[in-house]
Each structure stands twice: as structure tokens, then as C-alpha cells.
Amino acid sequence: MAETDPRxxxxxxxxxxxxxxxxxxxxxGQREHGATLRAEANRATVREWVAQSVVTGDLFVARDPETDxxxxxxxxxxxxxGFSLERGDYExxxxxxxVSNLFVVPERRGEGVGxxxxxxxxxxxxxxxxxxxxxEALADNDRARAFYxxxxxxxxxxxxxxxxxxxxxxxxDGEDPGTPDGEDSDAPDESD
Numbered sequence: 001m002a003e004t005d006p007r008x009x010x011x012x013x014x015x016x017x018x019x020x021x022x023x024x025x026x027x028x029g030q031r032e033h034g035a036t037l038r039a040e041a042n043r044a045t046v047r048e049w050v051a052q053s054v055v056t057g058d059l060f061v062a063r064d065p066e067t068d069x070x071x072x073x074x075x076x077x078x079x080x081x082g083f084s085l086e087r088g089d090y091e092x093x094x095x096x097x098x099v100s101n102l103f104v105v106p107e108r109r110g111e112g113v114g115x116x117x118x119x120x121x122x123x124x125x126x127x128x129x130x131x132x133x134x135x136e137a138l139a140d141n142d143r144a145r146a147f148y149x150x151x152x153x154x155x156x157x158x159x160x161x162x163x164x165x166x167x168x169x170x171x172x173d174g175e176d177p178g179t180p181d182g183e184d185s186d187a188p189d190e191s192d
Contacts, residue, residue, distance in 0.1 A: 006062035079104035097130030
């Protein structure tokens with residue numbers, strides 16, 4: 001990394017408020033891409049997630065390189081990424097890690113901060129035993145999807161949504177618009 005690159009390191013308790021504020025900004029910005037999460041209304045819940053992730057080591061922050069090494073100052077945080085090994089009741093062929101909530105402050109985007117955060121999360125997941133990494137991006141967020149594609153991520157699953165308050169969202173007369181010639185469809189439930 002160049003001398004001006006951000007320092008990526010595990011988040012500390014001193015970072016909880018700054019990361020929480022950034023998550024609220026992330027959620028607010030995602031609404032323009034169709035997200036339904038309410039930003040400010042989730043502040044307390046997110047603060048708990050951030051604090052827990054600091055304890056478990058599943059949260060990294062990027063710090064401005066101008067800050068003295070080892071000195072924690074919440075104003076020097078320019079981005080964050082959450083990650084974890086996927087835990088669940090299903091047996092899988094591969095251990096999967098997840099990357100969540102990657103955010104970089106707008107004035108530092110395009111400088112490699114997001115790439116440094118993503119790389120650090122992938123390395124941590126690899127060291128923890130993950131064989132695959134999954135993440136989500138909103139379908140309308142072309143910038144995020146292009147960023148992840150440029151870092152080797154391919155589409156794996158597609159989530160479909162429908163507004164129940166919009167009558168125009170359905171097909172004609174109950175016809176399944178996804179099947180040709182009105183054929184019945186036994187669409188499988190994709191659990192992975």
C-alpha cells in the first residue's frame with residue numbers, strides 16, 4: 001500500500017459511534033436504490049450490532065493515514081466493513097463467509113478505501129476457514145454491483161420482491177408472467 005492508503009484494522013470500542021453514524025448514512029443512501037430499511041429508526045439496533053462486532057472482531061475500519069498509528073480517534077474513520085462466517089442449521093458443501101455493510105465516506109470514494117476494506121474482510125474470512133464469500137448489493141445500485149464484479153464477485157442468487165400495496169404489480173388476471181404460453185410452473189425454492 002502507498003503511504004496515503006488508509007489503515008485497515010479491527011474496529012475498537014472508540015469507533016462504535018462513528019461506525020453507527022456511517023451505517024445510518026449508508027442506509028439513508030440505499031433508499032434511493034429501493035432499500036426499505038429505515039436509517040435513523042434503526043440506530044439503536046445498529047449500535048448494538050457494531051458493539052457486538054467489535055467484541056467478536058467481525059468489523060474492520062479504514063482510518064485516514066494522516067492519523068498517528070495506534071491513536072484511535074473516531075473522526076479519522078473513513079469507512080467500515082462487517083463480515084462473519086455463516087452459521088446456520090443447513091449442511092453445506094463449502095464454508096461460507098459473508099461480507100456486509102461495506103461503506104466509505106463519499107469524499108474518499110474512488111481512492112481504494114473500499115477495495116482495502118473488502119480485501120481485509122476476505123483475508124480474515126479465509127483465515128477463519130471460509131471457502132466462499134457472499135455479499136449482497138441492491139439491484140438498482142449499479143456502482144456497487146460494478147465494484148463487486150471488478151473484485152471477482154459473480155451473481156449467485158436473485159431476490160425478487162413485490163409491493164402488495166401496488167395493484168399494478170401483479171400479472172394479468174392471475175396469469176404467471178414468468179412462464180411461456182401460460183404453462184404451469186413448479187418453481188423450486190432456492191435455499192442457497
